[in-house]
Amino acid sequence: xxxxSYHKDYSLALLTDFYQITMSDGFIKSGIExxxxxxxxxxxxxxxxxxxxxxxxxxTLIRYxxxxxxxxxxxxxxxxxxxxxxxxxxxESFFKYLSDMKFSCDVDAVPEGNVxxxxxxxxxxxxxxxxxxxxxSPLLNLINFSSLIATKAARVCIAAQGEPVLEFxxxxxxxxxxxxxxxxxxxxxxxxxxxxxxxGKLFGIPVRGTHSHSWVMAFDDELESFMQFAKCQPSNxxxxxxxxxxxxxxxxxxxxxxxxxxxxxxxIGIRLDSGxxxxxxxxxxxxxxxxxxxxxxxxxxNELDETIISELKRQGATINLWGVxxxxxxxxxxxxxxxxxxxxxxxxxxxxxxxxxxxxxQIVKVSNPGILQVRRFYxxxxxxxxxxxxxxxxxxxxxxxxxxLDSTRQKLLKKDLNYKDLLVPVFRQGKxxxxxxxxxxxxxxxxxxxxxxxxxxxRFIHPHQYVVGMEKTLYDLKLNLIKSIRSRTSNxxxxxxxxxx
Numbered sequence: 345x346x347x348x349s350y351h352k353d354y355s356l357a358l359l360t361d362f363y364q365i366t367m368s369d370g371f372i373k374s375g376i377e378x379x380x381x382x383x384x385x386x387x388x389x390x391x392x393x394x395x396x397x398x399x400x401x402x403x404t405l406i407r408y409x410x411x412x413x414x415x416x417x418x419x420x421x422x423x424x425x426x427x428x429x430x431x432x433x434x435x436e437s438f439f440k441y442l443s444d445m446k447f448s449c450d451v452d453a454v455p456e457g458n459v460x461x462x463x464x465x466x467x468x469x470x471x472x473x474x475x476x477x478x479x480x481s482p483l484l485n486l487i488n489f490s491s492l493i494a495t496k497a498a499r500v501c502i503a504a505q506g507e508p509v510l511e512f513x514x515x516x517x518x519x520x521x522x523x524x525x526x527x528x529x530x531x532x533x534x535x536x537x538x539x540x541x542x543x544g545k546l547f548g549i550p551v552r553g554t555h556s557h558s559w560v561m562a563f564d565d566e567l568e569s570f571m572q573f574a575k576c577q578p579s580n581x582x583x584x585x586x587x588x589x590x591x592x593x594x595x596x597x598x599x600x601x602x603x604x605x606x607x608x609x610x611x612i613g614i615r616l617d618s619g620x621x622x623x624x625x626x627x628x629x630x631x632x633x634x635x636x637x638x639x640x641x642x643x644x645x646n647e648l649d650e651t652i653i654s655e656l657k658r659q660g661a662t663i664n665l666w667g668v669x670x671x672x673x674x675x676x677x678x679x680x681x682x683x684x685x686x687x688x689x690x691x692x693x694x695x696x697x698x699x700x701x702x703x704x705x706q707i708v709k710v711s712n713p714g715i716l717q718v719r720r721f722y723x724x725x726x727x728x729x730x731x732x733x734x735x736x737x738x739x740x741x742x743x744x745x746x747x748x749l750d751s752t753r754q755k756l757l758k759k760d761l762n763y764k765d766l767l768v769p770v771f772r773q774g775k776x777x778x779x780x781x782x783x784x785x786x787x788x789x790x791x792x793x794x795x796x797x798x799x800x801x802x803r804f805i806h807p808h809q810y811v812v813g814m815e816k817t818l819y820d821l822k823l824n825l826i827k828s829i830r831s832r833t834s835n836x837x838x839x840x841x842x843x844x845x
Contacts, residue, residue, distance in 0.1 A: 355415040356408060357442075360481040365422065368474045369438050377441070377474040382689040382697075382715050384465040385483055388708055391495050391678045395807030396797065398498050398790055399466055400529045401490030402456045402770070403780040408482060409451065410776060414442040441474075449475055451771040454718070456780070457494075457532055457789030458766060459797060461812045463748055464732060465716045466491075466683075468767055471774075473690065480685045488683040489522070490529045492675045496650075497533025498790060500668050502802055503650035505657065508536035509666045510552050512645060513673030526673035532786050535668075547783055554582040554615050554643070566593060570600035578609040582643060585628075586618045594628045598635045605637075613641035613665065621646065622659040629662035641665055649676060650804060686711040697736070701825055703833075707749055713825055714818055718766040719743075721757050727796050729755055730766075733815035745813025748822075755811055 371377040391397055419442065425433045449471030454460055466487060469476050501509050511530040517523035527543030537550040544551035555573055563569040566588060574581050581604060585593030594614060601611035614632075616624050621644050632640050644656070645667035653666055670676065688711065689697045699713035714734035721728045721743075731745045740759075747753035770778040781789075800808030814822065 355411075355413060355418055356482070357412060357414045357418050357478075358421065359408075359485065360478060364478050364481055366433075368442075368478055369434055371474050371477070372438060372441055377472065378693070379473045380471065380691050380693055381473040381476045381687060382468065382470045383476045383480070383685055383687050384712070384716055385467040385469075385487060385683060385685045386463055386465050386712075387488075387491075387681050387683045388462050389682050390462060391492055391675070391681055392499060393807075394495070394499060395801040395803060395810065396459045396495070396498075396794070397461065397491055397681070398494040398533055399454050399458045399460055399487075399491055400456050400494035400532045400786075401487040401525075402453050403783075404490070404525075405453075405467075405483065405486045406770065406776060406778070406780060408486060409447060409479075409771065412447045412479070414445065416443075419443060445475070446774060447475060447771075448472065448774040449479075449771060450769070450773065452717075452767040453770045454766045455768060455786075455789070457786040457793065459793045460718075460766070461730065461810060463712065464718045464730060464812060465767065468716060470715070476687075484683045484685055488681040489675075490525055490532075491683075492678060492681040493526045493529035493673065494533040494790070495681075496672055496675050496678075497530040497535050498794065499533075499650040499804065500648075500653065500666070500672060501534030502794075503653040503657070503804075504666050507664055507666060509534065509668055510643075511535040511538040511540070511672060512667040512669035514538075514540040514669075516670040517673045523673065528783070530672055531783060532790055534787065534790060535672075539667075549783070554584055557584060557587045557617075560584065560587040567596040567599060570597055571603065574600045574604050574609075574611070578604060578607065581609075581611045582613045582615055582641075583611070584615045584617060586616060586624075590616065590619055590624050591627060591631075594631050598631060598637060601632075601637050601640060602635065611637065611640050613643050615643040615645060615667070616663075617645045621663065622656050622661040625656075625662045626660060643667055645669065647671060654804065684711070688713050689715055699821070699825060701822065701829070703826065703829055710748075710826070712748070712814065712818075713822055716767075716818075719763050720766055721761045721763045722796065723761055725796060726798065727810070728761065729757055729811035729813070731757065731813060731815045732818065734818045734821070737815070737817045737821075739815055739817070744816040745811070746816055746819045747813050748819070751819075753813070754816075755813060 419439045427433045449469050452468045454466050513526055514523050517526050524543055527538040527540040528547050531549045537552040539553050541551055543549055560566055560569040570583050583597040585597050597614045604611050625642050628642055641664040643665040644663040648668045649671040686702055687700050689699050691697045701713040702711040704710050716732055717735050719731045731743050742759050743757040745755050801810050
């Protein structure tokens with residue numbers, strides 16, 4: 345995460361993998377550094393075995409690209425590196441190139457808060473080969489984790505069925521950057537607030553919190569601790585009731601709640617952080633209602649995720665707010681979104697495009713060639729299917745899409761269907777042409793877009809697979825390119841075998 349204190353006086357150009365640097369040096373020495381290239385960022389597998397993914401991280405990426413440059417300290421560090429012969433790894437001409445380089449690429453991206461699927465390009469970048477290559481690792485770093493956590497948050501919020509979800513993950517997050525990124529992404533995914541005060545300051549996310557067990561333990565009596573908190577925080581009184589005995593804790597919280605009512609204030613709620621949350625919430629609700637505190641909310645925490653929340657609801661738990669921490673901010677059971685960044689086209693300036701793809705023994709790892717866009721078709725306020733197409737081969741009539749992993753799965757999309765293209769211009773020749781919307785609007789986009797998909801896509805167990813395919817012309821182009829590459833590779837091996845019997 346690039347906090348708001350990050351500005352043009354601080355370089356993050358070395359936030360990259362070393363091979364990006366060595367390849368860039370090689371491009372210059374080979375004289376191809378300024379060939380025009382197109383790369384796409386996409387991912388291959390649905391995270392959490394779910395039916396959808398939420399895009400996030402674009403605004404952070406925009407700030408990174410606006411300030412992309414190599415400063416004197418970067419050059420000094422690279423100059424200090426030595427090869428295995430003890431000599432400098434790079435020459436002065438390379439350092440001069442990096443020092444003089446200005447970001448000049450075109451960037452198109454799917455705006456944050458949109459729903460996307462495997463193989464669809466989330467970002468398309470076009471420009472000098474060396475610049476596109478240097479940006480591989482930072483682009484993946486800034487988009488992968490953000491999108492993963494936004495997706496997890498959306499799943500948790502779906503499980504909560506409209507009840508507020510509070511992101512409580514700071515203490516378990518992966519460092520400062522991980523915590524800030526997770527808080528921002530969780531808000532995009534639908535969380536109502538965060539406990540992370542710095543995230544509240546930087547991003548304008550509402551902050552919420554109660555008190556910890558140490559507050560209760562600091563006093564000789566549990567009731568005294570509640571009464572003191574009520575006096576100190578009369579407009580923010582949520583009492584943690586499970587420090588000693590939960591039912592007794594609820595009874596004492598009720599006394600504090602009644603006192604607040606006499607002062608013209610209201611107890612917001614109680615928090616359950618251990619034990620059988622379904623049973624305890626039902627019992628607590630009965631006690632609160634009998635005491636005339638029907639408006640008081642029940643907050644639950646304790647290693648929650650979408651599966652546990654769904655099960656608690658099935659058991660009739662009377663929980664109103666959900667505090668979700670570790671399993672949200674760490675992307676529990678899904679350590680990373682498997683984002684990839686692949687070259688798909690290259691040419692001499694002003695020449696014809698030479699389309700490229702990466703082959704693999706695994707069909708899932710074969711990349712797509714071309715200069716790609718995603719077209720989403722819809723009817724009657726519901727999305728129907730997505731077509732990945734080449735902008736130089738834009739479909740004009742009916743569209744046939746083909747599953748890139750199974751050519752027998754095809755779908756005809758009639759030309760009279762409504763549609764929208766997902767990738768929008770963000771940079772043109774290095775200049776930003778897109779204004780990121782406020783974070784609150786991004787959060788609203790997530791909810792609006794999810795509502796336009798069939799319920800089955802949002803199911804946690806064996807979700808419906810939304811239809812995504814390659815437009816037929818592009819698919820045929822890809823097959824022909826694969827055949828051509830394999831033909832050349834096969835001939836190479838045949839020659840090698842004859843020469844080396």
